[in-house]
Amino acid sequence: MKADPxxxxxxxxxxxxxxxxxxxxxAAGARFAAGYPITPSTEIVExxxxxxxxxxxxxxxMEDELAASITLQGAVWGGAKAFxxxxxxxxxxxMEHVGYAAMTETPCVxxxxxxxxxxxxxPTLPAQADMMxxxxxxxxxxxxxxxxxxxxxxCFDLTIKAFNLxxxxxxxxxxxxxxxxxxxxxxxxxxxxxxxxIIPRKYTQKPAEEFLPYKGNGAMVPExxxxxxxxxxxxxxxxxxxxxxxxxxxxxxDKLVRRLQNKIQFAADRITLCEEENLSDADVVVVSYxxxxxVAQRAxxxxxxxxxxVGKLRLITAWPFPQERIxxxxxxxxxxxxxxxxLGQMALEVERAAxxxxxxxxxxxxxxxxxxxxxILRAIVEARR
Amino acid sequence: MQLTEIHIAGxxxxxxxxxxxxxxxxxxxxxxxxATVTQNFGPEARGGACSAQLILSDSAVLYPYVxxxxxxxxxxxxAFNRFTPELKDGGTLVVEQDLVRVTGLDGxxxxxxxxxxxxxxxxxxxxxxxxxxxxVGFFTALTQLLDADAVRRAVSESVPxxxxxxxxxxxxxxxxxxxxxxxxGGTELELQYTAED
Numbered sequence: 001m002k003a004d005p006x007x008x009x010x011x012x013x014x015x016x017x018x019x020x021x022x023x024x025x026x027a028a029g030a031r032f033a034a035g036y037p038i039t040p041s042t043e044i045v046e047x048x049x050x051x052x053x054x055x056x057x058x059x060x061x062m063e064d065e066l067a068a069s070i071t072l073q074g075a076v077w078g079g080a081k082a083f084x085x086x087x088x089x090x091x092x093x094x095m096e097h098v099g100y101a102a103m104t105e106t107p108c109v110x111x112x113x114x115x116x117x118x119x120x121x122x123p124t125l126p127a128q129a130d131m132m133x134x135x136x137x138x139x140x141x142x143x144x145x146x147x148x149x150x151x152x153x154x155c156f157d158l159t160i161k162a163f164n165l166x167x168x169x170x171x172x173x174x175x176x177x178x179x180x181x182x183x184x185x186x187x188x189x190x191x192x193x194x195x196x197x198i199i200p201r202k203y204t205q206k207p208a209e210e211f212l213p214y215k216g217n218g219a220m221v222p223e224x225x226x227x228x229x230x231x232x233x234x235x236x237x238x239x240x241x242x243x244x245x246x247x248x249x250x251x252x253x254d255k256l257v258r259r260l261q262n263k264i265q266f267a268a269d270r271i272t273l274c275e276e277e278n279l280s281d282a283d284v285v286v287v288s289y290x291x292x293x294x295v296a297q298r299a300x301x302x303x304x305x306x307x308x309x310v311g312k313l314r315l316i317t318a319w320p321f322p323q324e325r326i327x328x329x330x331x332x333x334x335x336x337x338x339x340x341x342x343l344g345q346m347a348l349e350v351e352r353a354a355x356x357x358x359x360x361x362x363x364x365x366x367x368x369x370x371x372x373x374x375x376i377l378r379a380i381v382e383a384r385r
Numbered sequence: 386m387q388l389t390e391i392h393i394a395g396x397x398x399x400x401x402x403x404x405x406x407x408x409x410x411x412x413x414x415x416x417x418x419x420a421t422v423t424q425n426f427g428p429e430a431r432g433g434a435c436s437a438q439l440i441l442s443d444s445a446v447l448y449p450y451v452x453x454x455x456x457x458x459x460x461x462x463x464a465f466n467r468f469t470p471e472l473k474d475g476g477t478l479v480v481e482q483d484l485v486r487v488t489g490l491d492g493x494x495x496x497x498x499x500x501x502x503x504x505x506x507x508x509x510x511x512x513x514x515x516x517x518x519x520x521v522g523f524f525t526a527l528t529q530l531l532d533a534d535a536v537r538r539a540v541s542e543s544v545p546x547x548x549x550x551x552x553x554x555x556x557x558x559x560x561x562x563x564x565x566x567x568x569x570g571g572t573e574l575e576l577q578y579t580a581e582d
Contacts, residue, residue, distance in 0.1 A: 014410040014420070124426070184449055185406060185422040187413040291449070298448040373448060 001200045003027050003160075005193035006055045013188045017155040017181040018043035020188045021111060022051065024159025025083055027196055030109075031057030032075035032082035034068040036090060039123045040179040041113035044085045065090040069097035073106045077235060079227050081163055081201075083109035088117040091130055091137070099138030100237045101172035102260060105214070105222060107201065109162045111175040113182040114290075114341075116367035126179035127367030128290055129342035134174040135319050141257050143264035145271060146174035146319040148289040152186045158316070164199040165271065169264055170221050176318060178341065180291040180370065208232065214256070215242040220263035264320060273316035274325060278304065282311025283334045284383045287326070287350050289315040291370055292339050299376035310380050318346060326353035335383040339363035339371050359383065387443070389530060390451040394436035394468050395460030395481070397426055400517025404458070405437035407521050407539045408531065412441050415535035421446040434463055441530060456528060458520060459485055460503070472496055479524060481516070499527055499566045506558050510551060518544075518555035525556075526563025533560065 007026040015023075022044045025033070031052065035045040049059040057080070062068040065086055072082040086094060091112045101108055114130050116122030134146045145165050149155045155177060162173040204211050204223040213233040214222050225231035234244040239256055241247040264271065275293075277300075279285065288296040293314040303310040311333070315322070326336070326349075335358055338347035347362035354360055363379050365371050391408070395401045402424050409420035419442045426435045438451040453473040459465040460481040472478060474494045480487060482500030501523045507516035518540055525536045537556060544552045 012414050014406065014414050180423065180449060183424060185409060186420065186446075294447045294449060301447075370450070 001198050003193040003196035003198050004029060004055075007031075008190060008193040008196060010190050010192045013190065014185060015152060015188050016043065016183055016185045017149065017152040017177060018113065018183065019047050020152040020155035021085075021149075021159045021175070021177065021182075022047040023188070023190060024156040025109070025163065026051060026055060027156070027190065027193070028160040028163035029081045029198055030083050030163060031055065032059075032072060032080040033084060034060045034062050034071035034075070034082070035085050036062050036065045036068050037085075038087045038090045040115055040182050041085045041087045041090075041111060041177075043182070044111060044113070048085075065093035066097065069094035069110070070100065072108055073097065073101055073104070076106050076108050077227065079201075081107075081167075083111060083163075085111040085113070087113050087115050087123075088127075088130055089120060091133065095133070095137040098144075098172055098174075099140055099142065102138065102142035102144070103140070103237050104235050105170040105260070106172065106235075107166040107170050109159070109166055109173050109175055111159075111177065113177040113179060115179050122368050124179065125368040126291060126370065127341045128176075128178055128292065129345065129367060131176065131318055131340070131342065131345040132348075134176055141261055143171075143261045144174060144319050145169065145171060145264060146176050146317065147273075148176045148315060148318050149181055150290055150293045150314070151181065152184060152188045154316075155181065156188050156190060160196060160198070164197070167199045167201050168221070169267070169271075170224070171264060174319070176290065178290045184291075204231075212242040213244045214240060216259055216263065219267070220259050268320035268322075269324070271317060272320055272322040272325075274322050275312070275314040275316060277312040278309075279311040279313065279329065281309050283309045284380055285311040285313050285329055285333050285336050286376065286380065287313045287315065287336050287338045287346070288340065289318055289346065290341075292341060295370045295373055296339055296376050298373040299380060302373070302377050303380045308380060308384060315346065321346075321349045321353065323349070323353035326350055327355060327357075330354035330357035333358050335359040335361060337361045337363055337376070337379045337383055339365070339376050339379070341365050341367045341370065388446070389441045389456070390454045390473075391439040391441065391456045391458070392436060392451045392454040392468055392471070393439065393458040393460075394434070394464035395484075397433045397435040399435070399460050400514070400520075401435045401460065402426070402437045403543060404517045404521050404524075405439040407518075407536065407543050408524070409439050409441075410543060411531050411535040411539035415538055416532055418443055419446050421449050423449050434461075434467075436464065436468070456524075458524060460516075460520070462486065477528065479520070479527065481520070499523075499563075501559065501562050501566070503559065506562075507555055510555055510558070512548075512551060515548070515552050515555035518552040519559035522556035522559025522561075523563040523566070524559075526560045527567050529567070 238246040344362035351360035413420040
């Protein structure tokens with residue numbers, strides 16, 4: 001299905017990543033946002049609040065992040081595509097409802113424009129230290145999808161992708177920006193609506209009496225029912241059966257939680273996106289994401305100019321993690337270097353996936369700025385020794 | 386256009402960030418080149434230190450920050466003191482001459498210095514607020530990095546309609562002085578070019 005042209009600001013714009021994310025959400029069909037604005041994500045909802053009335057939608061500034069993150073789910077069950085926007089401290093508060101969205105299979109998008117933490121940390125400065133929180137932040141077992149844009153253009157393109165993945169897998173999708181990408185201004189090309197592919201919500205065709213809101217179809221993703229068309233069902237965070245009614249037996253728990261996990265893990269090959277360069281001859285691979293991937297690119301280019309065989313693997317999806325690709329590379333490269341604006345989060349995944357077949361060197365940075373490309377270059381040189 | 390690093394710095398409220406946005410927009414939207422703008426500012430709305438970094442290039446910009454600017458535009462003494470040491474050897478320094486005293490530089494670097502009383506010119510036009518458009522005009526004529534009409538269009542589209550004419554007039558005033566300054570080629574490091582010379 002093509003995008004609704006009313007929400008698509010076709011043209012070339014010189015805008016920052018936050019504004020581009022907002023335009024991506026509108027193009028994807030988001031017509032509801034609830035938020036508790038926080039730096040450096042504020043510009044997203046600021047723009048959404050101004051723009052959405054012109055296309056027929058609502059923004060509500062809530063009393064806090066708990067309210068924001070559950071209100072948007074009400075809007076989804078009411079038929080809207082919806083999202084919320086936050087940064088570290090708010091993301092922490094939203095974790096309970098990330099779990100609720102995972103458990104109730106509510107398709108929605110959580111945007112986290114990462115800043116330095118923990119706690120209030122560095123409100124106006126970047127970090128990438130919420131990556132594990134995005135994966136494991138809520139209690140219980142579930143799988144998640146998380147995307148990491150590295151430019152304003154990707155903030156637009158991948159926000160649409162985030163909404164599409166949310167609908168396809170009926171899951172909350174984490175959109176993991178960082179302060180630099182959010183506040184960086186570049187050209188963003190917004191194509192005509194008829195060139196933007198939108199995945200619509202999968203509504204059941206079954207009659208009301210046969211509809212089971214939590215019975216997975218072939219891909220383990222249940223269909224939804226359109227509110228107000230006579231379908232009766234129950235939405236609960238309690239362990240529930242295929243009808244949606246609470247049923248707290250180990251058997252039902254096992255069946256439900258495994259499906260929540262497997263519907264994403266079994267499709268990981270299809271979901272994961274990486275940008276790769278020069279991997280065929282590489283003996284060292286730099287694995288990075290978000291703003292750090294652009295900083296790393298400079299070091300990689302410098303290293304290749306010196307004749308060093310360095311490859312690039314950029315995580316566009318952090319979750320599901322492309323573990324098969326890392327595992328395959330680990331068999332033929334010497335080392336992975338993982339620069340990130342945290343004290344080593346995705347580096348743990350790289351190390352886990354490499355199964356000891358290649359060394360993993362985390363290149364940590366506590367946030368508040370970006371790496372010096374020369375430090376990455378030095379790490380590349382040292383890793384080849 | 387080779388990769389050109391530009392750093393614009395001053396106080397919050399001087400239109401520092403908008404200046405970078407205007408130049409970036411002219412380059413990337415109207416001249417089909419690549420431009421990346423990043424910015425630093427404190428929590429203050431006005432009066433705090435504020436700076437914007439603009440990178441212009443013919444190919445996609447990867448590293449988004451300025452490391453050694455080719456061109457430094459400073460509109461406050463604090464910005465001058467803080468950022469001038471980063472200026473590239475052979476680089477260009479543009480100052481708001483009433484607000485910046487060019488002193489104590491490392492003489493080993495050869496840089497060209499150009500000054501303009503942008504605030505005074507803006508006040509002469511009736512609104513101090515448009516000093517950034519004066520500066521953008523001055524910059525455009527001086528550096529010849531960008532097509533003047535592209536920048537005019539970017540100014541026009543970046544300010545509220547009610548202030549469009551005023552900003553375009555401010556641009557022209559700065560542009561005129563920039564042409565004169567460019568003809569004179571700037572001054573040596575220790576000296577300061579003044580627009581009235």
